[in-house]
Amino acid sequence: MNGWIRMKNRMSQRYEGIFLILPWIIGFLLFVSFPLLYSLYMSFHNVRITGTGILHEYVGTKYYNNILFQDGGVFYDQLLPFLRQVLFMIPIIVIFSFMISIMLNQKFLGRGLFRAVFFLPVIFSSGNVIERFLSQGRGQLGFLEQFSISTALTQYLPASWSTPIVSVLNSFVLILWYSGVQILLFLAGRQTISASVYEAARIDGANPWEMFWKITLPAMMPFVLLNTIYTVVDLFTFPGNPIIASVNPTQYGPTSALIWVYFLIILLFMGLVMLLLGRAVRVTTQTR
Amino acid sequence: MAMPLIRKPFRFRRRSKLFRMSRFEKVVVFLLVLFSAFMLLPLVYIFNHAFKPYEELFVYPPTIWARNPSFQNFVELFQMTSDSVVPVTRYIFNSLSVAVLSVIAVTGVSALCAYPLSKHKFPGDKLVFATIMLTLLFAPETVSIPRYLVVSHLGIMNTYWGHILPMVAVPVGVFLMKQFIDQIPNELLESARLDGAREIMVFLRIVVPVILPAVATIGIISFQSAWGNTETSTLFMQDEQMKTFPFFISTLTTNMANNVARQGAAAAAALFMFIPNLIIFLVFQSKVIATMAHSGIK
Incomplete structure (x- = not known):
């Protein structure tokens, strides 16, 4: 019984932090990290928005080349x-x-x-x-x-x-x-x-x-x-x-x-x- | 008999030290007055600009004081707002509720995130903080297109969620608060836990009061960014009913072919936009200034 409580305590100690952090993490993943990764993806593609959807056309490092050289x-x-x-x-x-x-x-x-x-x-x-x-x-x-x-x-x-x-x-x-x-x-x-x-x-x-x-x-x-x-x-x-x-x-x-x-x-x-x-x-x- | 002899040089030294301090103080106060004049300049400018009649708005070099203050700009603004399709009060209501809700959400969520990052060891905490540091470096302008996709997929277009949620996960808030929480000695939290406080109590009763300056700072910053935000209205709101006051103001002034027209109304609107910021600032700043001195840290 005692050990169980201790274990439960340790577990909650360990994961309590994650629970407190969770709302922020979710918002962060949705509105910051996903958009950032998507923009990284876009930087290698020619992106066009058409009536039916968004078209991606792979262009490699063309844009980076343009900017830098x-x-x-x-x-x-x-x-x-x-x-x-x-x-x-x-x-x-x-x-x-x-x-x-x-x-x-x-x-x-x-x-x-x-x-x-x-x-x-x-x-x-x-x-x-x-x-x-x-x-x-x-x-x-x-x-x-x-x-x-x-x-x-x-x-x-x-x-x-x-x-x-x-x-x-x-x-x-x-x-x-x-x-x-x-x-x-x-x-x-x-x-x-x-x-x-x-x-x-x-x-x-x-x-x-x-x-x-x-x-x-x-x-x-x-x-x-x-x-x-x-x-x-x-x-x-x-x-x-x-x-x-x-x-x-x-x-x-x-x-x-x-x-x-x-x-x-x-x-x-x-x-x-x-x-x-x-x-x-x-x-x-x-x-x- | 010996007492006065000892006391005399002592008193002399103390007085001279006092004198030196006050001279130093004079210099300090002089410098501060000088600098604070610069600090107040934009404030004076905004107020005066709103009261300038048209012929003064375009004077070059620009003047700070309005020579013939008039309410003409406000009258113009009022006339323009009274014949809009959606009543202007609706825009103001939207803006105020969005601003207040996002202040609460941003400060709450940031503090909740910063506390475990600073004081708990859990798997991946280093990684989370490193990510925060990295994303600090991105300007929010960079992610507007993917954000649009996220908002449309979540189905929160044309709702208040669409205004608030994209603004909530700001890395700056977490970063600042974590730095403040780092300064709280572990013993303080530990003693509260020994006294039987649950984690949420430790957070609410000890951590939050101690980092109140940071909370208030983030509150001020997030209020003004939410209040002045036109981006969410432009991108995520198609329904005119859901757009915010700053968006309405920007449509008044930017859609005009002639740049001179409505500049007076724009100046008056700028003052209107600024006043809530000032009020929030005045309300929160005493919390900011009442710093950690009385918070029981040291």
Whole structure:
């Protein structure tokens, strides 16, 4: 009897997780993984929708060939500058939101209000609000032209790097708007560090500078990784980015191929981030 | 007698430290005010844009403040909506119910999935999480055609299910929540189990309150994506009765050959579209901000 209960317990322990996960898994299989696999299938086929049904005609790697080698215009001209820009924006967004969250964690008058204001961009970012706003030239900083920073940059750097830097600087306001969720995540992460650790460090004579590097930063490393991943995902799947914008829903095959190539690139990017930051996280959490 | 002698330098040092802190605080507050001005800019812009009369809507360079605010745009919008076939309230009702239901579904399902992924070992949990990470990288635009097939085969075309179900399985929600649940010490859950709490109780009474910031964040994000969603109306709804308010708004403005006409109504509609987002934000954000400090983690 006792053994039976124990066994039942172990069984339920083992499978309880699956039961809780089940609703999500079903939805996921139906609406995410099946469509994705289907789009992979479509990328090797010429898909036409006719009155009687959907016709698939196998074309092999023709579309991939087109995108990568024959007609690389769309791909290389738009993707590479975008990648360079992203390369700049990610660290800037992460560091900026980290700094803001540290500031917002201080005690001062109106802190709640400021927190709300900095979280506010979350409700702009996905809507067409920002696009409308940017299309009217409101996201740019006037001082770049005024102090001829952009001309200096184009003089000293090769054009392939100076243009993304200038555009990042130009879109600084955009960076502010992208960092709503990141600020929030950092803020929540900062709260997980208990005050007694800081108190102990203060008693041992540590100054705020040392406390930041020895306590705050190591404890926040998992959140840095989390935020970097979030930022990468956010930037790469933003509707305004050049590849997504060039998605043409009427050409099923070529579009699917383009998306899968794009996906592999993001995957590579993400793998790189995980490799670099993941190691840093492991080191810091071990030393703690 | 010795006491004041000792106390004096101590007090001096404390005061100087206090002074330094307040100076630092001043810098912080100054920077925050500066940045938050930028943060508030779009908000101010949306409100003002809706009140601009036609001659100001197309001024270049665009202005932020409306010089002669008027209700003309709203009047125009009202006139346009009053002669539509399906009453506009029907669209709004559809939108609101879809948005509210999908917020509940998304947050609930994501949290239910994230908890075992983070705290239970079961066969295939690593695989599930790896898949989530991979699918994070796909833009939702990529799967619209296969999704159409799934929805039509399930027979949920022209139902509210068709609006909600495709939106439910979002990987971002699970990902964020799992990261938060990872931070909960196992001892906390273990002690609740020792006290006899069933798994569902542990989930509802401990996990959910602790990850409330993540739940509220996902709530805000999923509300605005559901509220602003025109895709499900375009693809899955043929019945005009089942379409949503943002779809209706987009038909008002995009089907026009002349791009200038109805821009005023579009600006007013943008404000209408934005206000529920703002309300939801204001309601949820206090939950978001009341972070883990009081949740009993550390």
